[in-house]
Each structure stands twice: as structure tokens, then as C-alpha cells.
Amino acid sequence: MSHGLVVVGSGPAGVSAAQAYSDAGGPGPVTILTADEHPPYQRPPLSKDVLRGELAPEPVAIDGADPELAGITVELRTRVNRIDPDARVVHAGGREIPYAALVLASGATPTPLPTAEPDADVHLLRSLADAERLVEAASHAHSAVVIGSGFIGCEAAVSLARRGIDVTVVTTEQAPQVARLGDRASQLLTDWLAEEGVALVTGGEVTSVRAPREVHLSDGTTRSPDLVLAALGVAPSTDYLAGTGISTHEGRVVVDDRLRTSVDGVWAAGDVTRAHNAAAGRPLHVEHWGDALTMGEIAGRNAAGADESWTAVPGFWSEIGDRTLKHVAWGDGFDEVRVVERPGGLTVWYAQDGVVVGALTYEADDDYKRAEQLVTEGASIDEV
Ligand SMILES: Cc1cc2nc3c(=O)[nH]c(=O)nc-3n(C[C@H](O)[C@H](O)[C@H](O)COP(=O)(O)OP(=O)(O)OC[C@H]3O[C@@H](n4cnc5c(N)ncnc54)[C@H](O)[C@@H]3O)c2cc1C
Structure with a gap:
């Protein structure tokens, strides 16, 4: 049999790449190799419906993709240890798996709390297995x-x-996401946490967590909760790329706007990448579900012979209880913020050098729809 597409990872980028390659009639078999123990599933509900107890911690299929129906093989519990781009071979589970085209979609891994004792009971949340333990x-x-x-x-x-549950959030930030989103959006998050009865300790560092769950803070106080969750961000999963010659930047796989890596026959998509966005005219690093799906589709179709470029403005929705924040932005900074309040909602516009680079909306869908266009066009902030 001729060699076909091998995909590393069964998140949205990997699954959509495999599906798009298959839909585009790409040659040879399509195989997803994944370290995950569950069939492909949606991650966003894990911190929302699943953790609220409204949805069972079971795999919910990824929208728009049905690997089984498309004849795609998904090998679970199969961690890729190494790839050899010269021989076009992937090493996983003691086997050598040949490929004609390879898509790297290994996503990211949550950052553990560096100050926790090794046997401290600190949860992380990325996979369905993590969510099962947390629930x-x-x-x-x-x-x-x-x-x-x-x-x-x-x-x-x-x-x-x-x-x-009696919840306390501890953060080193002076206010939730104030540097990333600005004062007004940060205030909104602060208010919502307060409305939900969540206590907030800002400017506070966790100096240690002693086993099992004794949390020591930099202000000298100690808490001994029944549950500790560290949500400190993620690092790209690229340990298997050492020695391949595939270019990385701050650990992320560098790809052009066609999502090609520096090595022939290898594409990459999703959280693992630093990807050139043709509309932005610069590389971006994005960690969003919808963008991973879009990038995966482009990588999959290009691996099958198309020549598509990544141009979409990145965006995500976040659900805090039953409030939905919508964010669309290049995501690499701003020097001006304009807030438009409306009854029961608001829009925060972000600009850099007078040009709209993003927006965050709450109960303002008309602005959210307009924002993508204004950001793409590089409209003046005065147009908002
Ligand atoms: C709890 C939670 C809630 C979220 N909510 C939202 C939201 O509301 N909106 C939003 O836009 N984004 C959200 N995100 C972020 C979003 O889920 C990610 O941006 C998205 O999953 C990235 O997709 P990906 O395919 O690039 O990587 P991932 O989804 O991380 O998938 C990577 C895959 O690669 C596998 N893998 C890693 N290393 C190897 C290896 N060496 N060999 C084989 N397989 C490997 C992993 O097992 C996994 O299957 C959320 C994330 C989490 C954890």
C-alpha cells in the first residue's frame, strides 16, 4: 500500500487535518497517532458544562469530523517519540510508521505548579482524563x-x-487578565467572580503546596482546601521533534501561511505552532479551539495538494457560568483601548497605532460580527 498522511495528535487541529485531507482525496491511508486514551473529543466543555456537573465526562465528538466514517485510523495511547524526516518515518510505541505527508498537531500541555511538592495533590486540566479526576x-x-x-x-x-464549593482564586496578576485584556474587561471578570461568590486573591504567589493540599501564599497565609487546581497556562508539546531540523521559536513549530514547517513534507497546525498569518502579515501564536480547527483544515488540504493560506482573525468564546465573552483579535498586543458600554453589555475595542487589532464583546453580537471585518481591514479606531 502507498504511504499516506500521518497526523500527530487527536485534538481539533489533528482531527480536522485528517478529515480535510481525506475529503480532498489525498492519496493513501490516513492515520492519527495520539497519546490520548479517549477517542477525539471536545475540550471546551471540560471547564464549563462538565465541571459544573451538567455533562458527563465522556467524549463529545469534534464538530464536522467523523474519523470512523471517513476511514481514518485513530491509534489511541500511541505517543510519538521521534520523527525522522529524511526517512519519512514516525517512531511511536516501538514501531516505525512511514508517511508521505505528516501533520504535527500535538497541541500543548498544562504547566505544572513549580512550587508544589512532587506528591502534592494538584490538579491540571487539559484532557478528558484530567477532567474525570477533577470532577x-x-x-x-x-x-x-x-x-x-x-x-x-x-x-x-x-x-x-x-x-x-467555596472557591478562592489566587493569581499573581493585579486583576484577572488585566495586562492581556485591559482594565474594563478585567473588571468585568472580577465582578463576575464576586457575583458567583468566588474569593479572589490578587498579586499573590503560591510559594509552596505541601502534600496533600496545604497551599502557602506569599502574604504568609495558608489554606488547606479539599481541591487544588493549577491553571497556569500551557507549553507546546514538541519533545519528539529534537534533532529533526524542524524550526521552532520559543518551543513552537514555525510554519508559513501555508502551514508548512521548515522541513519538506511536514505541516503543523493548532496550539503547537507559531504560524504566519497572511492577513496580519506577521507570525501569531494562537491557543483557540476554532482556530485549531481552521488551521488543521488548511494543513490537511495543503498536504493533499492544495495551496491555501491562513488568513483568519483568531477568536474564541469563553463561558463564565452562563455569561459568554467573545474575543476576536490578532492577540499580540495593543496600545489603546476604547470601551463602548450598552445596557447589559459592552464592547472593548483594542487598537495599535490607531488601527483596530481586536475586540472583546459581552452581549454585543453586532459589534462582534463587525469586529472581525474591521480587524481584517486594519480599520482606523475612529471607525468603531
Ligand atoms: C478545559 C479547556 C477549555 C477550553 N475552552 C476553550 C474555549 O472555550 N474556547 C477556545 O477557543 N479554546 C478553548 N480551549 C483551548 C482549546 O481547547 C485548544 O486551543 C485546542 O484544543 C488546541 O487544539 P490542538 O489540536 O492544537 O491541540 P490539543 O487539543 O492539545 O490536542 C493535541 C493532541 O496531541 C496529542 N499529543 C501530544 N503529544 C503527542 C505525542 N508526542 N504523540 C502523540 N500524540 C501527542 C494529545 O494527546 C492531543 O490529542 C480550552 C482548553 C481547555 C483545556
Whole structure:
């Protein structure tokens, strides 16, 4: 049999790459090799419906993709240890798997709390298996400390609070995501945490977690909750790329706007990449579900012979309890913020050098729809 497409990873980027390659009639068999123990599933519900206890921690299929129907082989519990681009071979589980085209979609891994003792009981949340353990712990917890005030931290804190758990968020930031989103959006997050009864400790560092769950803070206080979750962000999963000659930047796989790596026959998509966005005219690093799906589709079709470019403005939605924030932005900074308040909602516009580079909306879908266009066009901030 001729060699076909091999994909590393069964997240949205990997699954959509495999599906798009197959739909485009790419030659040879299509195989996804994944370290995950579950068939491909959606991650966003894990910190929301699943952690609130409204959805069972079971795989929910990724929209728009049905690997089985498309004849795609998904090999679970198969971690790729090494690739050899000269021989066009992937090493996984003691086997050598040949490929004609390879898509790297290995995503990212949550950053562990560096100051926790090795045997401390600190949860991380990335996979369905992580969510199963977290939900089990939450089911008999009365108190929790969530470390980190990024979107996963805020979503998880509110979901835990909705189960009746007494939750404290501890963050080194002066206010949740104030540097990333500005004062007004940060205030919104702060208000929502307060409304949900979540206590917030800002400017506070966790100096250690002693086993099992004794959390020591830089202000000298100690907490001993029933559950500790560290939500400190993620690092790209690229340990298997050492020695391949594939270019990386700060650990991420560098790809052009066609999502080609520096090595022939190898594409990459999703959280693992630093990808050139043709509309932005510069490389971006994006960690969003929808963008991983889009990038995977482009990588898959290009691996099958197309010549498509990544141009979309990155975006995501975050659900904090039952409030939905929508964000669309290049995501690499701003020097001006304009806030438009409306009854029951708002839009925060972001600009750099007078040009619109993003927007965050709450209950303002008309602005959200307009924002993508204004960002793509590089419209003046005065147009908003
Ligand atoms: C709890 C949670 C909630 C989220 N909510 C949102 C949201 O509301 N909106 C949003 O836009 N984004 C959200 N995200 C982020 C979003 O899930 C990611 O951006 C997205 O999953 C990235 O997709 P990916 O395919 O690039 O990587 P991943 O989804 O991380 O998939 C990577 C895959 O590669 C596998 N893998 C890694 N290393 C290897 C290896 N060496 N060999 C084989 N397989 C390997 C992994 O097992 C996994 O299957 C959330 C993330 C989490 C964890």
C-alpha cells in the first residue's frame, strides 16, 4: 500500500487535518497517532458544562469530523517519540510508521505548579482524563483553591462555585487578565467572580503546596482546601521533534501561511505552532479551539495538494457560568483601548497605532460580527 498522511495528535487541529485531507482525496491511508486514551473529543466543555456537573465526562465528538466514517485510523495511547524526516518515518510505541505527508498537531500541555511538592495533590486540566479526576474530586469537595486567573482558571472557578464549593482564586496578576485584556474587561471578570461568590486573591504567589493540599501564599497565609487546581497556562508539546531540523521559536513549530514547517513534507497546525498569518502579515501564536480547527483544515488540504493560506482573525468564546465573552483579535498586543458600554453589555475595542487589532464583546453580537471585518481591514479606531 502507498504511504499516506500521518497526523500527530487527536485534538481539533489533528482531527480536522485528517478529515480535510481525506475529503480532498489525498492519496493513501490516513492515520492519527495520539497519546490520548479517549477517542477525539471536545475540550471546551471540560471547564464549563462538565465541571459544573451538567455533562458527563465522556467524549463529545469534534464538530464536522467523523474519523470512523471517513476511514481514518485513530491509534489511541500511541505517543510519538521521534520523527525522522529524511526517512519519512514516525517512531511511536516501538514501531516505525512511514508517511508521505505528516501533520504535527500535538497541541500543548498544562504547566505544572513549580512550587508544589512532587506528591502534592494538584490538579491540571487539559484532557478528558484530567477532567474525570477533577470532577471526581469536586464531587466530595467543600473548598477549592484555583491558581491562575486566565480563562481556564476563571471558568473552572465559577463552575466549581456553582457546585456549591467555596472557591478562592489566587493569581499573581493585579486583576484577572488585566495586562492581556485591559482594565474594563478585567473588571468585568472580577465582578463576575464576586457575583458567583468566588474569593479572589490578587498579586499573590503560591510559594509552596505541601502534600496533600496545604497551599502557602506569599502574604504568609495558608489554606488547606479539599481541591487544588493549577491553571497556569500551557507549553507546546514538541519533545519528539529534537534533532529533526524542524524550526521552532520559543518551543513552537514555525510554519508559513501555508502551514508548512521548515522541513519538506511536514505541516503543523493548532496550539503547537507559531504560524504566519497572511492577513496580519506577521507570525501569531494562537491557543483557540476554532482556530485549531481552521488551521488543521488548511494543513490537511495543503498536504493533499492544495495551496491555501491562513488568513483568519483568531477568536474564541469563553463561558463564565452562563455569561459568554467573545474575543476576536490578532492577540499580540495593543496600545489603546476604547470601551463602548450598552445596557447589559459592552464592547472593548483594542487598537495599535490607531488601527483596530481586536475586540472583546459581552452581549454585543453586532459589534462582534463587525469586529472581525474591521480587524481584517486594519480599520482606523475612529471607525468603531
Ligand atoms: C478545559 C479547556 C477549555 C477550553 N475552552 C476553550 C474555549 O472555550 N474556547 C477556545 O477557543 N479554546 C478553548 N480551549 C483551548 C482549546 O481547547 C485548544 O486551543 C485546542 O484544543 C488546541 O487544539 P490542538 O489540536 O492544537 O491541540 P490539543 O487539543 O492539545 O490536542 C493535541 C493532541 O496531541 C496529542 N499529543 C501530544 N503529544 C503527542 C505525542 N508526542 N504523540 C502523540 N500524540 C501527542 C494529545 O494527546 C492531543 O490529542 C480550552 C482548553 C481547555 C483545556
